[in-house]
Amino acid sequence: MTPELMAAGAQALAAHRGETAMPRPAVMAGAEPYFGQGVALYVDQITVSFDGFKALNALSLTINVGELRCIIGPNGAGKTTMMDCITGKTRPDAGTVFFGSNIDLLRLSEPQIAQAGVGRKFQKPTVYEQLTVFENLELSLRADRGVKASLFSRLSGVQQDRLGELLALIQLETDAQRQAGLLSHGQKQWLEIGMLLAQDPKLLLLDEPVAGMTDEETERTAELFLTLEGQHSLVVVEHDMKFVDQLTQGRKKVTVLHEGSVLAEGLLSEVQANEKVVEVYLGR
Ligand code: ADP
Numbered sequence: 055m056t057p058e059l060m061a062a063g064a065q066a067l068a069a070h071r072g073e074t075a076m077p078r079p080a081v082m083a084g085a086e087p088y089f090g091q092g093v094a095l096y097v098d099q100i101t102v103s104f105d106g107f108k109a110l111n112a113l114s115l116t117i118n119v120g121e122l123r124c125i126i127g128p129n130g131a132g133k134t135t136m137m138d139c140i141t142g143k144t145r146p147d148a149g150t151v152f153f154g155s156n157i158d159l160l161r162l163s164e165p166q167i168a169q170a171g172v173g174r175k176f177q178k179p180t181v182y183e184q185l186t187v188f189e190n191l192e193l194s195l196r197a198d199r200g201v202k203a204s205l206f207s208r209l210s211g212v213q214q215d216r217l218g219e220l221l222a223l224i225q226l227e228t229d230a231q232r233q234a235g236l237l238s239h240g241q242k243q244w245l246e247i248g249m250l251l252a253q254d255p256k257l258l259l260l261d262e263p264v265a266g267m268t269d270e271e272t273e274r275t276a277e278l279f280l281t282l283e284g285q286h287s288l289v290v291v292e293h294d295m296k297f298v299d300q301l302t303q304g305r306k307k308v309t310v311l312h313e314g315s316v317l318a319e320g321l322l323s324e325v326q327a328n329e330k331v332v333e334v335y336l337g338r
């Protein structure tokens with residue numbers, strides 16, 4: 055039975071008993087997201103006001119399952135605030151945010167949202183500097199939302215294999231025993247992405263992931279994201295147009311945010327030629 059049918063059934067039952075029916079479909083903490091309709095993230099008409107100033111103004115956006123979507127836009131456009139709303143850090147004044155077609159993120163706490171499978175990478179790397187690369191990944195694997203492993207037990211064979219895969223994916227195999235604090239800025243960012251992936255998120259939000267990276271690191275980050283596309287849904291906020299170009303490969307849609315709303319959506323070449331976009335963002 056689909057979650058929608060179950061929710062409809064629960065509502066019908068509640069109505070029959072004379073109880074107040076739930077206004078929205080099933081959203082219990084611990085529920086698995088349902089992706090059968092192809093939608094990973096559904097943001098509809100969200101508004102966030104800070105002292106009367108609208109950081110988000112009826113923002114709507116849909117990310118499909120497995121999609122890699124780049125979000126661009128000038129400073130102050132509301133990109134980070136949008137991620138804050140999806141991850142439960144900020145509550146919008148109005149609007150809807152669904153993960154899959156069944157999980158109402160506005161009803162879950164920040165930890166519950168992470169637990170449901172939404173991973174977020176902040177701009178600044180946050181790894182345990184004193185621990186090795188390996189240990190950092192090991193800790194995240196143990197914190198895997200699906201696994202209740204003791205800190206003192208040995209990693210299972212499956213976990214060891216996964217750790218090896220992650221090290222290869224983030225290209226830190228030869229640095230596995232190095233202290234994380236000794237890595238380059240770019241390597242720390244990759245390690246943090248590896249730590250996020252260890253928790254097996256279905257949706258990954260990445261806020262300016264290549265800021266401060268060298269050109270080579272930026273290129274390798276794009277390659278990494280392209281390998282994640284399909285298995286995960288990714289939302290990438292970035293100013294680096296070369297990076298966005300590499301990610302979109304001339305065929306993926308990008309979204310331009312401005313003053314808390316979507317200003318334009320289309321291929322990078324299309325939005326780059328859009329007069330409004332040039333005026334508020336690219337032309338400066
Ligand atoms: P972006 O990430 O696109 O640069 P932000 O989402 O960080 O933009 O900010 C959008 C607008 O909201 C900015 O004008 C910013 O100053 C404002 N803002 C963000 N967070 C807060 C807050 N906690 N209190 C007041 N204003 C905020």
Ligand code: MG
Pocket residue numbers: 133134135261
């Ligand atoms: Mg920001």
